[in-house]
Amino acid sequence: MDGNHGMLTDSEKALARAVLIHGPISRSALTSRLSLSPASLTRLAKPFLDRGLLVELDDSADGSVGRPVRPLDIAPGLGRFVGVKITGEALHVVTTDVRAALIHSATRSLESTAPAVVAAQLRTIIDELGAEGLAGVGVSLGGSVRGSAVEFAPFLGWEDVPFGSLLEEEVGVPVTLENDIVALTEAERWFGLGRGIPGFTVITIGAGIGYGLVVNGEVVHSREAGLGLGGHLPLSAHGPVCHMGHRGCAEAMLASGSIAGQISASLQRPVGYDEALALAAAGDPAAKTVVDAAADALGRFVALAANLSLQPASVLAGEGMGLFAVAEARIRAAIDADRDPRADPIELYVDDTGFTAWARGAAAVAIQAALERLRLD
Secondary structure, rough: OOOOOOOHHHHHHHHHHHHHHOEEEHHHHHHHHHHHHHHHHHHHHHHHHHOOEEEOOOOOOOOOOOOEEOOOEEEOOOOOEEEEEOOOOOOEEEEEEEOOOOEEEEEEOOOOHHHHHHHHHHHHHHHHHHOOOOOEEEEEEEOOEEEEEEEEEOOOOOEEEOOHHHHHHOOOOOOEEHHHHHHHHHHHHHHHOOOOOOOHHHHHHHHEEEEEEEEOEEEEEOOHHOOOOOOOHHHHHHHHOOOOOOOHHHHHHOOOHHHHHHHHHOOOOOOOHHHHHHHOOOOOOOHHHEEEEEEEEHHHHHHHHHHHHHOOOEEEEOOOOOOHHHHOOOOOOOOHHHHOOOOOOEEEOOOOOOOHHHHHHHHHHHHHOOOOHHHHH
């Protein structure tokens, strides 16, 4: 997506972003969305069309009286992107098109947590998936990121690691680093379940708990995103204790390891998270007690997030979202219990693609960075 000359103006960036997110889109819809006159839109679009970055699709009727419209869309073949979600044990890697649509995916166990080894392993995986036409790589992880450096990533034991530069040397294309929940929230806003919704919360459950926020069409960015503060919201006065000593917080109630651990203790045998949910669904009393409490906590979290952010929509995601499938009714009842009946109903959107969603989030931030680098002759 890189050109040679002429950085985009703010208006040109807005046009490219609107077509990328909402295309194919008619010129009339674009003029309304961008507050432009038809003449101004024609002038802005011409260099994109001339460069082959945008294309006009075949004439189609849009239901209005008059001549058929020719919607604008992003040109096919503008390059591929790689998204990487790094956990403490594995690398989850996807290749996508320019709209973060999945092309290939792979998961590999980490050979080592040494940054240079991780970078080299990623290069090998990317080569295996096919690096032809690669325009950028996005990497997300749990922790704090600043520029091309990881300030700290507790799951990896990293502190002040210039991982972006290390990986760029390996793959030879621009690398964008981001906190995993911020990256996922960006992907849901641009290309996912939150597309077109002006404001919503994102709540993720899995090995950890994540919380993201979109207000007025923009993701709220904060240096504190990597601290996992949402994971320690108090949700139950009688719940278990998390590793930091908080009783009944989101991590203690909803983290997959905590749910599995509680049921394992009750049954006096090791139980994994998937088995824990299956036991609850089958009516096992011990498993059902724990899963019901988790469902209540998730509903309370959703309602609390909506009440405090004033955004009545929520995207639920993460590798632990199987909880929703086995306890949807109870989760929705808990939301209603903590929501004023005069408030807008909360719209729930569930992304149950697990680690693929996290990796697509990383690809999305690479796509955003490529848009910022876009140039016109």
